Amino acid sequence: MSSRIPAGSDGIINSEDNVASSSNTSMTSTPEHRPARVGARRSDKNAPRVRRPSDDLIPDPLVLHDLEVQARAISSNLDMCLRDLRGSLRGMSDLTLEHMQTYSSAINSTCDNVDAAIKSMYKLVAKAEELTESVDEAKKVVAQIKDMKRLVDLLEARLIADNITTTQ
Incomplete structure (x- = not known):
């Protein structure tokens, strides 16, 4: 395990990236598992949009x-x-x-x-x-x-x- 926390494709480090890096490093490299930043452009337009966990909190x-x-x-x-x-x-x-x-x-x-x-x-x-x-x-x-x-x-x-x- 690395002590460095990997950044998402949008350049923001978040806790999900940290959790993913500690459990399975292969999941962090795919855009589906990284939350998208609000108002940020997606790097891959064909990739399906992944809902952030905060969207589920009603x-x-x-x-x-x-x-x-x-x-x-x-x-x-x-x-x-x-x-x-x-x-x-x-x-x-x-x-x-x-x-x-x-x-x-x-x-x-x-x-x-x-x-x-x-x-x-x-x-x-x-x-x-x-x-x-x-x-x-x-x-x-x-x-x-x-x-x-x-x-x-x-x-x-x-x-x-x-x-x-x-x-x-």
Whole structure:
């Protein structure tokens, strides 16, 4: 078998020539077995005209009707799928929007809570500073009380000592 595909007498290579060359090379040399090109002149006017296989293909009305019904069914299914897809996409868009609003609300709420916590912390720090100042004042008072107690103890010790000396 040759890898070269023989051309018909009209110079056109077609699949029938290829099939004929693969099965029987003697059939390709006769013009009866080569399809004629539409509108082409025949090289041999005495040779009988051979019908091409495409001339035998007359569409069956039932097949055409079935194809039309199937095409309509496919079109209707495609429309339904597209409607479902559009609905799903709308639903997804709505859920995405709702999610973003919820997220934004949560962020705003968190920011408000953080701001409130920061304000409360500053108030706590201010109260702690006030308490520290109060404790510093209390330490001064404690020091004064200790001085007074020491003076009272000295006075008492002196009175006791004077009392002992006067009684003797």
